Amino acid sequence: MKSLYHILLSAVIATPFISGCSKSFLERTPQSSLEESSLTNKKGVNTLLIGAYGALDGQDFKDGDMVNISGGSGFAVSPDNWIYGSVCGGDAHKGSDPGDAAAILQIGTFVGNATNGFFNDKWRVNYEGVRRCNFVLHILPNVTDMTEEEKKELAAEARFLRGHYYSDLKKMFDNVPWVDENSNSYNKLDVDEYKIPNDKDVWPMIEADFKYAAENLNEIQDVIGRANSWAAKAYLAKTLLYEKKYAEAMPIFEDVIAHGVTAKGTPYALTTKFHDNFDAFTENNSEAVFSIQYSANDGSGGTGNANQGEMLNYPYNGPFSCCGFYQPSQDLVNSYRTDANGLPYIDNFNDHPVKNDMGLASSAAFTPDAGNLDPRLDWTVGRRGIPFLDWGNHPGMNWVRDQQSAGPYAAIKNVYMQATQDKFYDGNGWAPGNAINYVLIRFADVLLMAAECQAQAGSLSTAQDHVNTVRTRAANPVGWVKTYLNPAHPMDGYTNTPAAKYNIKAYPAGAFTANGKAWAIKAIQFERKLELAMEGHRYFDLVRWGIAQTELNRYFSYEKDITTDIVNGNFTSKNVRFPIPQRQIDLSVKNGTATLKQNVGY
Known part of the structure; x- marks a missing residue:
């Protein structure tokens, strides 16, 4: 093909x-x-x-x-x-x-x-x-x-x-x-x-x-990257969702979930490993509903076919040439804290902050957080002492341009693997390009949008099933970040030991029904934050839910005590x-x- x-x-x-x-x-x-x-x-x-x-x-x-x-x-x-x-x-x-x-x-x-x-x-x-x-x-x-x-x-x-x-x-x-x-x-x-x-x-x-x-x-396309009828149905349902036509969107989403196939003809399904959605080696998989196709080192003589939109968004210094932008927030990191039952602290996650290395030189001793965490955190956020793909443990300040301004973290989902950089990294430009596709809609997104429509209709059990499908994938240890066999030589491979204390579980049977519609919708919204973080959805979700002003001013109020860049942040109704x-x-x-x-x- x-x-x-x-x-x-x-x-x-x-x-x-x-x-x-x-x-x-x-x-x-x-x-x-x-x-x-x-x-x-x-x-x-x-x-x-x-x-x-x-x-x-x-x-x-x-x-x-x-x-x-x-x-x-x-x-x-x-x-x-x-x-x-x-x-x-x-x-x-x-x-x-x-x-x-x-x-x-x-x-x-x-x-x-x-x-x-x-x-x-x-x-x-x-x-x-x-x-x-x-x-x-x-x-x-x-x-x-x-x-x-x-x-x-x-x-x-x-x-x-x-x-x-x-x-x-x-x-x-x-x-x-x-x-x-x-x-x-x-x-x-x-x-x-x-x-x-x-x-x-x-x-x-x-x-x-x-x-x-x-x-x-057509349902099947002979060229990878061209849209098929199921991608169009997913986009149509998403449009109806944005129009708040939940009853019209719901059956289309359910049709996509039950019968949809990729343009190659394979049924939609979540990948076993979360990170397979962000690795050029495993892209165009069963979770990719519609993607923008990128390539590197393809003989075109330039970076025009590489993913250059995120050219600034690599850790500063270290093995990358540019540029220290797009640093995850502490507010986001705290969202991945889980309780003893493996569930998120939806209403008070910032009361359970994840330990960071703000103000510490890379030469200073630091032990990463030892508490319960959602494993998706370490495929989304690069943090001190945790494997950063196959590039080695994130060293902290040495890979951050200005901690006081924007915090101690680095983005991961856009970063290419060291093992395959000869094929998927493009260094022809002044900043890195890579062959990692951007998935405009992936199947996990479809499941969560369907859950939202079901919850709006009062079908809380079905909504919970969709959310739990997403959480169950995240709970599979096969897909967790593991420690290195030899931290000094990360390319030697990994142990079977999780890199942190990962504890995530599906919501228990009847939880959405027992807690009611409003709580269920809040849980779905929070799951979107966890699953789709750093993929460009959050602001648009907050706006369409009508909670942008509350959530973003809460974020500014919390985060400005950690970093200096957003002290003047303020969201008003016009925004x-x-x-x-x-x-x-x-x-x-x-x-x-x-x-x-x-x-x-x-």
């Missing part, structure tokens, strides 16, 4: 780029563009579709440097939303030192305004993805060498991708303009025609795109959405009035 990134290597996408340019510029004939008539065939339209997939990571490699499609920093638009979903959600600090990429710290403490260039980059990259999808759909009716069924399948892929780009825009900015292949502006060069208002809720249109994709995509980029508002002026309206409070 071919892989999508190998196809991307040979695809040449030469379609005009729509941006905020003058009319005179738009009226020029681009020297490298193709006539539409040369694309109205099976090969041409499939090449355009590959370009629509290629926008998923938002990255481009130009003049020996990694940038995003709109020309800004690649990490500003990382598709895992590590800045907007995890830093803004309290999973992590920006990291590094306060002055390094200070725009991220502004966003993470909710003082970022509409002129912050990261917002404009994110907006432009997603709309570039939309534009590419629209161009596929615009060309498709004129293709002469495809059957109607083939056209439906290809249109379904384009609409699936468009639904993804718009859902990211909707979650980020809420009020966004809808442009599709039928928009009056689509084929006109008059710049004023592109000034479409953001006065309509786009969830129904996103829902329609995923519904069409679910009904028309349930990010500001519409000022640059886009300025470009939307027509007859002296801006077409795009700023979100309330900015």
Whole structure:
């Protein structure tokens, strides 16, 4: 089976780029563009579709440097939303030192305004993805060498991708303009025609795109990385969940759980080992519902196919070249504390803090926490004295740029293995790239979203079953972090001894029913925090649950006594959405009035 990134290597996408340019510029004939008539065939339209997939990571490699499609920093638009979903959600600090990429710290403490260039980059990259999808759909009716069924399948892929780009825009900015292949502006060069208002809720249109994709995509794909009908159903159900249409989302989630298969045709299932979802050697597995495909050392001559969105997010110093960003919070670490029964302290986890090495030099003695812990902690957070994949025990301060600013921890889920770095690490750029796919939706996420819908419907026993499926995987000792045979030579392998006192169990029979609906929903929300930490979901979850202001200000209040970077953090009601980029508002002026309206409070 071919892989999508190998196809991307040979695809040449030469379609005009729509941006905020003058009319005179738009009226020029681009020297490298193709006539539409040369694309109205099976090969041409499939090449355009590959370009629509290629926008998923938002990255481009130009003049020996990694940038995003709109020309800004690649990490500003990382598709895992590590800045907007995890830093803004309290999973992590920006990291590094306060002055390094200070725009991220502004966003993470909710003082970022509409002129912050990261917002404009994110907006432009997603709309570039939309534009590419629209161009596929615009060309498709004129293709002469495809059957109607083939056209439906290809249109379904384009609409699936468009639904993804718009859902990211909707979650980020809420009020966004809808442009599709039928928009009056689509084929006109008059710049004023592109000034479409953001006065309509786009969830129904996103829902329609995923519904069409679910009904028309193939179940099996011959190329790894292309969406299938089950991925579309998962996205459709997730869209309904965000719209709070729990009763409509629930049967779709249950259908995906009971009957869904990967694009390779294998049934969805949790992997035995949690970390298999974050290792390039074991990716595209039974848990991957839809992933962005990355490769390294593939002969492309640059890092354009490697995961560069997290290029900053490796421990400082040590064996890594960059850069000490994305440091997990103490609040997150404390969430993994468990009681004697192997269950989390949902309401008072910060009353049971996990021991850290703040202020201690790496040469000073330190013994890691000896209490009960959820084993997912050490596949999510690098902490002093615990094996950091196969790179050796995390040494503490020597791998941290500024402990006082952002704490003592390091991210793990984005880090490549030492044993396979010759294949999966790409060092062509100024910061590390790797071949670890980013899984946009994985099966554990589906189970927890289904649990949420079941709990909302009052089906607490079924909700508990889904949560316990996730917890049971985490409780399997086969997947726990183990100590090294020889800590001085971590590549020699591991013992069978757990690296910490791991104690996790499923919720006892009847627990959700006995404690009631409100408690059950809270338990599901907490399980999402544990399972999906550092994967870019947290902020968006908190917003849709309506608890962002309470949770994030609680986080700031606790965490600011540990680190100095977020002392000014404050979440207000306006922060349930990010500001519409000022640059886009300025470009939307027509007859002296801006077409795009700023979100309330900015």
